[in-house]
Amino acid sequence: MLNETQKRQLQSYLEGLEAERRRLARDLHDGISNDFVAVHMKIEQNGFDKESLQQTLGSLHDKLRGISHSLMPPVFKYADFCDIIEDYVSRQKEYFKGNAQCTIYRREAWNSLTATVALDVYRIVQEGFSNAIKHADAGNISLRFEYTGDTFQFFIEDDGKGFDPTASSRGIGLRTIRERVENLPGEVSFISETGKGTKVLIVFHMI
8 A cells, every 4th residue: 555655756757757758759740750741742842862861861760769769768787877877978979969978976876776766867867968959959968976975966957048947837858857856756956047058956865
């Protein structure tokens, strides 16, 4: 029998999953589907030369690969958390034209996370990077992990267009991050200002 805290955590987790599904559905419809329609129309109108067609198909391939990677959970049983995170950031450089950096302090502490917590942190990083790349128009993204005592802290910072954190409207990405952080459980702060980038700070404790 679940207690009230466990029920809230489960509900938050399920809401986060639904938000991620909606985001992926939107990416497939607004991005991939529309791109394929445009390709089809141009082919019918003979509006494509071989080089531009190859570039467009290459771009579609990268988008589909990115979505498939986001759907596949990492297997923490066979690799350390830190290695998986660094591999994820490295793969973002394949299609993110800016600069992406990852710094991890006290690796032994981060590698000691349970698989459940590690997956939530991984999904938060995914959502933070996705927001910075797709919505913030960032040129630089920095990911930093720290550990002091029993406190885990990490942040995702970008130099993009920023937003007003006090505004009542919040996108799916921010809600998903909040729900994931609540599931840890932890706390999240969005530090941003229009035109001055964004810093997402997450803090949680070893249970």
